[in-house]
Amino acid sequence: MAPYEELILEHWRNPRNKGSLENPDIDVVEANPLCGDVVRLQLSVKEGTVKDVRFEGQGCAISQAAASLLTEMIKGKTVSELEEMKDEELLSALGGVIKTRLSCALLPLRALRKGLSERGKG
Amino acid sequence: MIDLKAVREDFPILKRTVNGHPLVYLDSAATSQKPRQVIEAVARFYQETNANVHRGLYQLAAEATDLYEEAREKVARFIGAHPHEVVFTHGTTEALNLVAYSLGEARVGPGDEILVTEMEHHANLIPWQLLAQRKGARLAAIRVTDEGQLDLADLEAKLSPRTKVVAVTHVSNVLGTINPIPRIAALARRVGAAVVVDAAQSVPHMPVSVGELGADFLAFSGHKMLGPTGIGVLWGRKEFLEELPPFLTGGEMIREVWIDRATWNDVPYKFEAGTPPFAQAVGLGTAVDYLTGIGMEEVRQHDLELTTRALEGLLARDYVEVYGPKDPEARGGVVAFNLRGIHPHDVATLLDQEGIAIRAGHHCAQPLHRLLDIPASCRVSFYLYNTPEEVDTFLSALDQVWKAFH
Numbered sequence: 001m002a003p004y005e006e007l008i009l010e011h012w013r014n015p016r017n018k019g020s021l022e023n024p025d026i027d028v029v030e031a032n033p034l035c036g037d038v039v040r041l042q043l044s045v046k047e048g049t050v051k052d053v054r055f056e057g058q059g060c061a062i063s064q065a066a067a068s069l070l071t072e073m074i075k076g077k078t079v080s081e082l083e084e085m086k087d088e089e090l091l092s093a094l095g096g097v098i099k100t101r102l103s104c105a106l107l108p109l110r111a112l113r114k115g116l117s118e119r120g121k122g
Numbered sequence: 123m124i125d126l127k128a129v130r131e132d133f134p135i136l137k138r139t140v141n142g143h144p145l146v147y148l149d150s151a152a153t154s155q156k157p158r159q160v161i162e163a164v165a166r167f168y169q170e171t172n173a174n175v176h177r178g179l180y181q182l183a184a185e186a187t188d189l190y191e192e193a194r195e196k197v198a199r200f201i202g203a204h205p206h207e208v209v210f211t212h213g214t215t216e217a218l219n220l221v222a223y224s225l226g227e228a229r230v231g232p233g234d235e236i237l238v239t240e241m242e243h244h245a246n247l248i249p250w251q252l253l254a255q256r257k258g259a260r261l262a263a264i265r266v267t268d269e270g271q272l273d274l275a276d277l278e279a280k281l282s283p284r285t286k287v288v289a290v291t292h293v294s295n296v297l298g299t300i301n302p303i304p305r306i307a308a309l310a311r312r313v314g315a316a317v318v319v320d321a322a323q324s325v326p327h328m329p330v331s332v333g334e335l336g337a338d339f340l341a342f343s344g345h346k347m348l349g350p351t352g353i354g355v356l357w358g359r360k361e362f363l364e365e366l367p368p369f370l371t372g373g374e375m376i377r378e379v380w381i382d383r384a385t386w387n388d389v390p391y392k393f394e395a396g397t398p399p400f401a402q403a404v405g406l407g408t409a410v411d412y413l414t415g416i417g418m419e420e421v422r423q424h425d426l427e428l429t430t431r432a433l434e435g436l437l438a439r440d441y442v443e444v445y446g447p448k449d450p451e452a453r454g455g456v457v458a459f460n461l462r463g464i465h466p467h468d469v470a471t472l473l474d475q476e477g478i479a480i481r482a483g484h485h486c487a488q489p490l491h492r493l494l495d496i497p498a499s500c501r502v503s504f505y506l507y508n509t510p511e512e513v514d515t516f517l518s519a520l521d522q523v524w525k526a527f528h
Contacts, residue, residue: 004471012527013527036465036497061465
């Protein structure tokens with residue numbers, strides 16, 4: 001059952017950084033209303049660098065595994081690095097995602113971008 | 123008994139593979155596959171008889187018109203109706219919008235009530251929502267029980283002399299429930315409400331006779347019953363069709379036109395504005411011939427056999443939750459379910475890797491999914507070309523999906 005790389009199933013079974021932060025600098029929720037996938041991302045940012053990150057959510061394995069993986073990818077990165085993060089980075093880290101499910105895989109990244117842009121405005 | 127081998131030979135698409143596996147198509151409730159007889163009839167029409175209907179004074183147009191009207195007669199016979207009561211639309215959705223608009227204009231006013239059900243497809247809900255908003259009418263929904271049946275006591279309680287319309291699906295596209303239309307129609311008639319039936323999941327799958335149902339309007343689609351896309355049917359009682367104002371307007375539906383006014387054509391043409399989908403009608407007529415050749419009682423029995431097998435298999439797996447009636451006799455050939463803790467989209471994607479096509483989502487029935495307290499569900503649906511072996515293939519693939527996640 002190929003489109004589910006072991007990595008996706010492994011993150012789905014054992015999500016990383018799942019939970020919430022006390023006083024996050026970024027707290028954002030993004031959803032795919034049509035399928036019910038929801039991801040909440042919380043980031044603590046100090047001196048332009050992501051010190052800590054947590055996610056919560058529900059939905060398909062791809063969206064939740066992508067969120068888990070994304071939290072690992074962004075910890076320690078600077079805000080400007082995050083702003084430049086491309087879809088491809090997450091997709092290839094996931095081992096490739098079939099095209100019917102791209103919107104699931106990219107949901108957490110959309111959440112991150114939304115959070116960054118809201119923070120920029122705030 | 124359906125001669126499955128012969129039937130499957132008629133459906134060219136069943137010969138293809140998907141992701142290296144033979145296609146197992148379990149999504150006929152969304153759209154059915156087409157037999158070569160239908161594909162060839164549409165191609166032959168375009169190659170030999172194509173001309174606009176009801177207009178030309180030349181031989182070709184007369185032949186095209188004859189074929190179009192012949193299709194109307196076939197459809198009428200199929201549901202036990204008179205051809206003048208059969209309006210061709212572009213699908214069930216358009217047919218239901220037509221009724222909601224025209225019936226609404228003629229019969230619904232401020233303070234009146236429209237009854238739908240909690241299990242309606244959005245196509246039999248949104249047009250009534252808009253009508254209620256437009257007219258200042260009240261929209262209420264008949265409750266669905268925990269067993270997935272309509273609560274008829276709730277219907278009786280909600281019916282009042284102000285109820286002008288009861289809009290209900292014949293067979294739920296999610297729960298599979300076959301609703302007791304004759305009983306509902308009898309109750310609605312007592313208060314003088316018109317009964318509108320979404321028959322998109324019933325007419326393709328079981329014998330349906332408008333006389334026995336006792337409803338006032340029946341809507342269904344060609345593409346779910348082996349026919350082409352882009353054609354649907356609205357059957358309406360003649361006295362209603364004659365009373366109602368037109369919905370879409372333009373050519374064909376008029377008799378005489380002046381700059382500031384017009385008079386309408388006879389039914390059913392009053393409701394067929396513009397160039398109708400005549401090539402698709404010819405295809406639908408051929409689909410009706412095909413189904414009649416098999417026999418709708420046979421089609422129903424075959425659906426029932428497969429549904430029974432699928433239900434038994436799903437209910438025997440403790441990781442599966444099944445929605446709707448547990449008794450296959452109470453259902454059409456549709457079964458919705460979920461694997462515990464696994465999103466239906468994951469199930470559909472993994473089954474697709476095995477060549478198995480199932481539907482996953484809310485199936486255009488969001489209020490029902492909210493009632494079931496799930497964001498989405500998986501759905502398998504069967505038709506006359508599906509085999510018991512395909513049901514078994516599907517069930518064992520589900521076991522693999524469950525294993526992959528644990």
